[in-house]
Amino acid sequence: MKETENKRKMKAVICPKYGPAKVLKLTEIDIPHPNENEVLIRNYGSSINTVDILYRLGKAPKRLFWAFRPLIGPAIRHSAGGFRKPKKRIPGFGFAGEIVSVGKEVKNWQVGNHVYGYNPPGGTYTEFIVVSPSTLAKKPTNLSFQEAAAVPGGASPALSAFRDIARPKKGQKVLIIGASGGIGTFAVQMAKYIYEAEVTGVCGSTNLDMVQEIGADFVIDYHKEDYTKNNKKYDLIFDAIGAGTFSKCRNILTAEGLFVTTNPVIRPKNLFHVNNSNFRVCKADDSADALNLLREWIESGKIKPVIDTVYSLSQTAEAHRHYETGHSKGRVVISIN
Numbered sequence: 001m002k003e004t005e006n007k008r009k010m011k012a013v014i015c016p017k018y019g020p021a022k023v024l025k026l027t028e029i030d031i032p033h034p035n036e037n038e039v040l041i042r043n044y045g046s047s048i049n050t051v052d053i054l055y056r057l058g059k060a061p062k063r064l065f066w067a068f069r070p071l072i073g074p075a076i077r078h079s080a081g082g083f084r085k086p087k088k089r090i091p092g093f094g095f096a097g098e099i100v101s102v103g104k105e106v107k108n109w110q111v112g113n114h115v116y117g118y119n120p121p122g123g124t125y126t127e128f129i130v131v132s133p134s135t136l137a138k139k140p141t142n143l144s145f146q147e148a149a150a151v152p153g154g155a156s157p158a159l160s161a162f163r164d165i166a167r168p169k170k171g172q173k174v175l176i177i178g179a180s181g182g183i184g185t186f187a188v189q190m191a192k193y194i195y196e197a198e199v200t201g202v203c204g205s206t207n208l209d210m211v212q213e214i215g216a217d218f219v220i221d222y223h224k225e226d227y228t229k230n231n232k233k234y235d236l237i238f239d240a241i242g243a244g245t246f247s248k249c250r251n252i253l254t255a256e257g258l259f260v261t262t263n264p265v266i267r268p269k270n271l272f273h274v275n276n277s278n279f280r281v282c283k284a285d286d287s288a289d290a291l292n293l294l295r296e297w298i299e300s301g302k303i304k305p306v307i308d309t310v311y312s313l314s315q316t317a318e319a320h321r322h323y324e325t326g327h328s329k330g331r332v333v334i335s336i337n
C-alpha cells in the first residue's frame with residue numbers, strides 16, 4: 001500500500017449525466033478499498049472503446065445501429081445503471097497498472113505485480129481501481145503500461161473472430177475492413193503472424209503504409225476502390241468496424257467463406273442473414289485466459305498495439321471526441337500518472 005498509505009483521495013473522470021464529451025469531468029474521489037476477494041491497483045492506463053461512448057451518450061451514435069437506434073438507447077441506459085443519469089459514474093473498462101493491495105482471500109497475486117485487464121463493472125478512468133483477481137493477467141513485459149492498456153477491448157474482438165469463429169488456415173485469403181482502426185490493426189497482425197493468412201487490409205489513403213507495415217500483403221483504399229468489385233474471392237472477411245454488409249460481400253466470399261463482423265445486425269436487411277451459416281458476429285473475449293494468450297503473442301513479437309494518441313486523464317473528453325470521429329489510426333489511450 002505504498003502510495004495509498006498517505007493518500008485518501010484520487011483523481012477520477014466521472015460522467016455525471018448523459019451527453020456529449022464535455023459532460024466528462026475530472027474530479028477527486030475517495031480511493032476505494034478492496035474487500036477480502038479483491039485487489040487494489042494503481043492504474044496507469046486506460047483506453048477508449050465504443051462502449052465508453054455509448055455509456056456516456058446514453059444512446060447509440062448515428063453511425064452505429066442505424067434504424068435500431070431508438071430501441072438500443074434504453075438498453076444502453078439500463079446497462080449503464082440509470083435511465084435519467086448514469087449510475088456507473090466512472091467510465092472506462094481497460095486498465096494496466098501495479099497491484100498495491102491484496103485482499104486476504106486472494107491467492108496467486110501479490111503487491112508489486114504488473115497487471116492488465118478489462119474490468120466488466122467499468123470505472124477505470126481513475127488512479128486506483130478495485131478489481132476481481134479473475135479478470136487479471138500479467139502485463140506483457142515488453143509493453144509500457146499505456147501500451148498494455150490499449151490491448152483489452154481492442155485485440156479481443158479480433159481474437160474472438162479468428163480463434164473462436166474463423167480459424168483461418170495458412171495461406172487462406174483474409175480481407176479486413178477497417179484495417180487501420182483500434183480492432184483492425186490487431187486483426188491484420190493476428191491474421192498474418194498467428195494464422196499465416198494472405199491479408200488484404202481495407203483502409204483510407206493516409207493509412208495504407210501503416211497497414212502494410214503491420215503485416216498486410218495487400219491494401220485497398222476504400223475511397224478509391226470498391227473491394228466487392230475486384231474479382232477477388234476471400235476465405236474470410238473480417239469487418240472490424242461494421243462498414244461492410246454481408247449482402248455486399250457475399251459475392252466475394254468463397255463457397256465455404258465466412259463474413260465475420262464486430263457489429264451485430266445494424267441494417268434491417270441484415271436481419272435476413274442472421275441464420276446464414278456464412279455470416280457470423282464476434283463477441284470480444286477479454287477474459288484472463290484471452291489476455292494471457294495475447295500476452296504470449298505480444299511477448300513473442302507477433303503482435304503489438306498500434307497507438308494513435310495518448311491523452312492524459314485531464315484530456316479524457318478530448319480523447320472521446322477524437323475516437324468518436326471514427327478515424328482513429330490504432331488505439332486511443334489515456335495515460336494516468
Ligand SMILES: NC(=O)c1ccc[n+]([C@@H]2O[C@H](COP(=O)([O-])OP(=O)(O)OC[C@H]3O[C@@H](n4cnc5c(N)ncnc54)[C@H](OP(=O)(O)O)[C@@H]3O)[C@@H](O)[C@H]2O)c1
Nearest residue numbers: 050178180181182183204222243262282283284326327328
Ligand atoms: N463485437 C464486439 O465484441 C465489439 C467490441 C468492441 C467494438 N465493436 C465494434 O467495433 C467498432 C469500432 O471499431 P474500432 O474501435 O476498431 O474503430 P476505430 O478505432 O474508430 O477505427 C475506425 C477505422 O476504420 C477506418 N474506416 C472508416 N470507414 C471505413 C471504411 N468504409 N472502410 C475501411 N476503413 C474505414 C478509419 O480510417 P479512415 O480515417 O481512413 O476513415 C479508422 O482507422 C464499432 O462498430 C463497435 O461497435 C464490437
